[in-house]
Ligand SMILES: *[C@@H]1O[C@H](CO)[C@@H](O)[C@H](O)[C@H]1NC(C)=O
Ligand SMILES: *[C@@H]1O[C@H](CO)[C@@H](O)[C@H](O)[C@H]1NC(C)=O
Ligand SMILES: *[C@@H]1O[C@H](CO)[C@@H](O)[C@H](O)[C@H]1NC(C)=O
Ligand SMILES: *[C@@H]1O[C@H](CO)[C@@H](O)[C@H](O)[C@H]1NC(C)=O
């Protein structure tokens with residue numbers, strides 16, 4: 055009994071201590087925000103993005119200092135709550151209308167959490183980097199009104215979440231990839247005013263959510279696919295000003311369609327009567343084609359709409375010979391038929407008048423009961439529509455606004471609908487909005503000048519500061535909900551009259567605000583709290599450690615599973631090995647979680663991979679994975695020693711590789727001795743053998759999926775060991791909402807720069823995807839370059855040099871002299887591995903065989919030195935680790951039997 059209460063006593067003390075510590079730690083971290091920094095990968099990417107831009111107006115000068123998210127870099131918007139990985143991430147990049155020139159850096163592809171990318175209205179040149187397609191969370195991409203050239207990369211077919219795709223008014227050329235039809239969320243597809251050519255893919259009709267399609271003003275040829283009339287939600291289809299031929303699709307278009315424009319093409323045949331009775335059709339333009347035959351007047355007679363909408367039928371300049379059906383024109387319908395043979399018929403000339411000026415819509419005036427014309431308002435003030443009875447002067451916010459692809463062609467009929475749409479979107483009263491002017495522009499686009507007036511509360515004449523900021527944020531942050539009818543919008547300007555200049559100015563220049571003061575005070579307190587917490591921690595650390603183990607053991611609901619050759623570690627053992635997962639023991643970080651260096655009880659040095667919250671998986675899956683990994687043994691693969699599955703933690707324990715990653719040795723920055731060509735070749739051969747084993751000997755075969763230089767580790771003898779295989783299913787890519795997809799197998803995993811373009815596109819994983827990534831590693835070995843750096847893709851770069859006979863200009867000169875014919879053969883092999891076309895790549899077995907051939911071609915002196923160099927004790931060799939993993943007796947034998955050239959490479963083609 056005494057024992058029990060004594061135990062209880064200890065337990066409860068531990069609980070209290072834990073609770074107190076927890077509270078203190080939470081306080082200190084949340085106030086100090088020590089970890090409130092942007093993901094370093096994204097910071098590097100942003101710097102590279104800036105580097106490739108010219109910024110004549112110095113909009114981006116504040117990108118030179120501080121942290122992108124916490125120092126408010128211009129145009130960078132972040133998620134201000136931390137993600138699972140503890141970092142802040144870039145949510146939006148808004149660099150519109152900034153007079154930027156230069157090119158789009160492929161590093162944009164690293165802002166993987168980004169949802170909105172706005173670069174419209176600049177002078178950007180160059181092509182669209184395929185890396186943009188690596189942005190799985192992108193909702194909106196706008197690069198319109200630039201001078202971008204080149205084709206649309208096929209990788210864009212991966213933009214699974216993209217709703218708004220605006221690339222109009224550039225010089226984009228080439229065939230539009232039919233693969234884009236896989237985009238499930240696409241709503242607005244704007245590619246007008248480019249140099250696109252080739253055919254219109256019929257597959258586009260498969261996009262389930264398309265509302266607005268603008269492909270006008272390009273060089274498309276061939277015919278309009280019949281399938282386009284099946285797009286069920288379509289509001290607007292503009293294919294005008296191309297070189298389309300053939301006939302008009304006979305099918306019936308969407309019931310909601312408002313605009314069909316096929317004008318200025320080379321269409322032939324007759325006009326299908328199916329255009330009749332479409333209830334919302336406002337514009338049907340087939341002008342300037344070679345359409346012939348008889349037109350059925352039912353197209354405009356059979357309207358079933360509310361009759362208040364106008365309907366313009368424009369069939370000018372065709373070969374139409376007659377009109378069938380009744381000829382009296384309904385209200386609000388305009389029919390234009392001049393320039394057709396039928397105009398010689400006296401009875402039809404009513405349709406053949408010359409086109410009246412396309413007048414801009416007049417606005418419905420605001421009704422006023424009192425005449426305020428006598429009232430003179432001070433500058434920047436005008437009579438507010440919110441209080442016309444008393445002729446109140448108030449200061450409006452002035453907004454230049456443009457509907458980029460309105461789903462209507464007559465604004466008058468939509469004005470009141472637009473007013474309520476916009477004011478409710480902005481949370482304003484209907485009478486706070488005055489549309490000062492509207493003007494149709496080329497496109498057609500609708501430009502407006504809006505005035506927003508303060509709410510009539512106590513006859514206030516100005517908005518208060520927070521309201522100004524809120525409204526501006528609604529426009530600049532695209533927070534006004536999308537409207538199907540009004541389509542995408544853009545902000546032209548948001549002008550603050552002198553009245554508001556101070557209001558906004560004070561926010562950015564007033565130095566220390568109250569909020570900041572509070573922050574500083576709290577921060578100071580927090581520092582004190584943390585310091586005392588650290589002292590407290592140190593005192594209690596030893597005592598706590600003992601008790602923790604007891605409590606952890608008791609809380610554990612561990613199912614112990616015996617897997618031959620793999621040890622089952624407790625949480626306590628792992629904590630002990632890493633000094634309680636001390637930061638100083640951290641040696642790396644990956645998608646899966648952190649990697650620690652640890653020393654086990656028996657002195658074995660190990661690498662411990664600890665899954666972070668969010669990449670944990672079900673126990674069954676975890677053990678399946680371990681079971682699989684336990685059966686994989688090869689001298690060129692990093693061995694699994696054990697695992698830990700306790701306390702809601704999942705860890706994998708590997709042999710430790712003291713020489714680090716291949717990447718470390720290739721980077722010039724690291725003060726590592728450069729690798730000779732012979733050593734590089736040997737590393738290439740070793741890695742290839744490891745991967746060949748995974749493909750052909752492991753059962754089931756394992757595709758690595760994430761081969762890269764930082765996943766190739768070097769043992770004390772500089773023998774390459776491939777790491778992280780089989781972890782594919784352990785590291786699902788979390789999406790923005792933090793949820794992890796249920797079927798990871800369909801998620802493209804991998805690292806930009808190493809990704810097989812074909813896998814990327816098809817999501818079909820093959821052994822050739824690994825061949826591609828390995829080819830990239832080979833190119834790194836040869837050139838020392840990163841796969842993507844300074845906006846350049848290694849495959850492209852090396853290919854260009856190779857084609858132009860300049861290959862030796864890109865070879866890493868840090869590896870000293872080398873036999874040029876061997877280097878040349880190696881380059882050739884590497885480039886072959888990186889072919890876009892899967893079938894053109896060699897198999898893994900062929901790669902190994904070719905590398906062996908190159909090895910045999912090497913002058914003996916070179917290979918000898920390598921051998922002696924790497925076995926010479928004390929120089930490059932670290933103290934031997936005692937970590938010889940328990941070999942599994944039923945594992946198939948190491949296929950690379952002898953040291954380097956085995957001669958027993960299996961000739962089986964990989965599955
Ligand atoms: C940066 O912007 C955020 C969000 O708009 C704001 O809360 C913060 O105070 C700003 N920080 C600075 C240093 O201006
Ligand atoms: C797009 O390009 C066309 C043709 O060059 C031009 O008429 C139109 O004004 C441009 N639109 C925008 C919004 O820049
Ligand atoms: C349409 O144009 C394409 C390509 O310009 C051509 O191959 C085809 O024969 C044309 N079809 C018709 C019906 O004129
Ligand atoms: C047509 O528009 C209405 C109103 O916006 C909508 O409820 C309906 O679902 C649309 N029809 C189709 C086929 O999308």
Ligand SMILES: *[C@@H]1O[C@H](CO)[C@@H](O)[C@H](O)[C@H]1NC(C)=O
Nearest residue numbers: 275297298299319320343344
């Ligand atoms: C299309 O028609 C125009 C005008 O009739 C003609 O100049 C042009 O050659 C035609 N283009 C094609 C591809 O048929």
Ligand SMILES: *[C@@H]1O[C@H](CO)[C@@H](O)[C@H](O)[C@H]1NC(C)=O
Nearest residue numbers: 327328330331352353355356
């Ligand atoms: C047009 O409406 C009339 C009368 O409702 C109907 O008889 C005729 O079939 C309709 N024509 C078409 C092409 O829908």
Ligand SMILES: *[C@@H]1O[C@H](CO)[C@@H](O)[C@H](O)[C@H]1NC(C)=O
Nearest residue numbers: 361362363364385386466467
């Ligand atoms: C439609 O016609 C009626 C009668 O002429 C007219 O009053 C109304 O303004 C027209 N509607 C539009 C949108 O033009």
Ligand SMILES: *[C@@H]1O[C@H](CO)[C@@H](O)[C@H](O)[C@H]1NC(C)=O
Nearest residue numbers: 454455501502503546547549
């Ligand atoms: C803002 O845009 C509107 C509409 O394009 C234009 O009329 C106005 O002059 C612009 N104002 C400024 C200050 O650029």
